[in-house]
Amino acid sequence: MTDLNHPAQTLPAELDGFHVEIDPARERADIVLERPPLNVISMRAREQLRITFEALDADTRVRVIVLRAIGEHFSSGGDIKGFLEASPEHVSKLAWNVAAPARCSKPVIAAARGYCFGVGFELSLACDFRLVTDTALYALPEQKLGQIPGSGGSARLQKMVGITRTKDIVMRSRRISGRQAFEWGVATDCVPDAELEKATDALVDELRSFSPLAQRTAKKLLNDTEDSPLSIAIELEGHCYSRLRSSADFKEGVEAFHSKRKPAFTGL
Template identity: 85%
Template sequence: MTSYTFADPRLATLDGFRVELDAARERADLVLDRPPLNVITMPQRDQIRLVFEALDEDDRVRVIVLRAIGEHFSSGGNIKGFLEASPETVSKLAWNMAAPARCSKPVIAANRGFCFGVGFEISLACDFRLVSETAQYALPEQKLGQIPGSGGSARLQKMVGITRTKDIVMRSRRIPARQAYEWGVATECVPDDKLEAATDALVDELRAFSPLAQRTAKKLLNDTEDSTLSIAIELEGHCYSRLRNSDDFREGVEAFHSKRAAKFRGS
């Protein structure tokens, strides 16, 4: 992997993280790098949003991985920063941390150790959460006299329901990796020393699909999360119809009948 270079001057010096590019594997990694706990600062949140927006526009990147250095993904935000930040800054917290969800490309979060507060919230905004058996998820804001402010309680409730979300949020409960997997919060739970291999495998799996079909599927699923069943089915039909005329769909059908691997181009 090589260090990623941004044209945006606001990303000339990254605060507490780095970005790496593996062009051969069409992969970009956003790596939290403020060990031992990878605390996420207020300025860092703005930069993370900008990075996702830049990677979304980069044709060299098919899949984005969000991971961290060390034994903990992130213990959460910089606590003093909340009191120092202006109301305007605080109002952008959820928007910034929703950047993985807005990104049209698949985003994988690789979580181990502590994944608390904003660390959990940005992971919830990703499409896939791979967890090692050491991982613990938590939204501990009640201990500070606060509530989650970056979309955590809202996203979690969609995944596990109001009863479990109240248990996690109102009691600041830690959820171990295996339980997170059983509840449908985590995509896959693996031994700690297999997390990188599982991430690599998922990247390669996702790259084998049509990028056009993947972007369409992600947007459709995100857009219909809150819709009625009839509207979701209607929108699914429209998306299917648009893909019907794509080069990738034709290639997929021809490859199927020829019993060969498809070579998708994203058009």
């Protein structure tokens, strides 16, 4: 495992079903699910993933985070037996752990092929960008177990596609393809299976080309105003715009534009 430092917690030497790769030269960190063949995500792993996202958020080497998996499938979901063994208090923390990508101030990309079910889908929904392939299948199959999604899946999905499509997916445990997810606005892009890594690399490099400060500001603003009335959202957007006007990155961006050169953003 790549060395990570969390400001308040210590990560174990061996992570449960995933590992972390950091490439300082590309300012990129990859969280890689690796419990083949289906990359089942354990209860313990959910808490470790939350701590990992928090550690990477504080890591100055990292600009962009990628959540991906080894093998043919992103994840078939959670460890079913673990739900029966977990205490009610532990279960109550699941949604907070799975929402870690959304709370992270840095851009987070989920890159998925094959099965992306249950908590795997919920983790993807908490990310900022979702890249899928033609082989990808999204699903929230909890109805088949006599349950409902418990980590934000139905709530986040309803914001994206509306109540009718969400009921169709949740109440029928319906699977939707990567192509359909893209057409419905759930996935950012759908690419051929062999091109997922190339598309992920390209998006990482594109995001790195922007001001880190402007990226953090945009993500927080959009998250904070998702449920706001239009007038409040416009007001908050104006305050954020005003603050960025005094930043060194905005000055650099304007000077680079007029000089017809590539800006060298510092995040200040």
